[in-house]
Amino acid sequence: MEVEKVKRYLESSATIDGDKLPLRFFERLIMHGLRVELIETNHVVCSFKVTPRLLNEGNYLHSGAVATFVDLVSSAAIYTAGGTFVGTSVEINISFMDAAHADEDIEIEAKALHVGKAVAVLSAEFRKKSTGKIIAQGRHTMYLPLPSKI
Numbered sequence: 001m002e003v004e005k006v007k008r009y010l011e012s013s014a015t016i017d018g019d020k021l022p023l024r025f026f027e028r029l030i031m032h033g034l035r036v037e038l039i040e041t042n043h044v045v046c047s048f049k050v051t052p053r054l055l056n057e058g059n060y061l062h063s064g065a066v067a068t069f070v071d072l073v074s075s076a077a078i079y080t081a082g083g084t085f086v087g088t089s090v091e092i093n094i095s096f097m098d099a100a101h102a103d104e105d106i107e108i109e110a111k112a113l114h115v116g117k118a119v120a121v122l123s124a125e126f127r128k129k130s131t132g133k134i135i136a137q138g139r140h141t142m143y144l145p146l147p148s149k150i
Contacts, residue, residue: 030068042112045075050104060099067094069108070138074122077112083120087142100133105129118144
């Protein structure tokens, strides 16, 4: 095992002082340019253009960016179901079926499948706007804290 090679790979991206970045910088970086297309009960549709900042080393949409979109956009669907927005992710899973490249327009359709007293189950589907082809599907389970009786 090449320990030093692994160490260099992991630490090479950590060359900036992250403590000096603005609060919630990561979310702002990923979500910048997102457009809300539709809001209905249990349903949110958004779109974005794949920009260079969202690309991985292979020049296609980074899976970490997709995971962040699943987290944040599907969480917004909780509001449309009358739920509280404050919650904690219990599980996020994503199936990838195709790649998205720079300048492609992507649509995210998020749904609140179930919003209960303590748990919300959400989904997010990513499609190329030009063809309708699904590139990824995400499922997101959130714990919703019960209101205090104090």
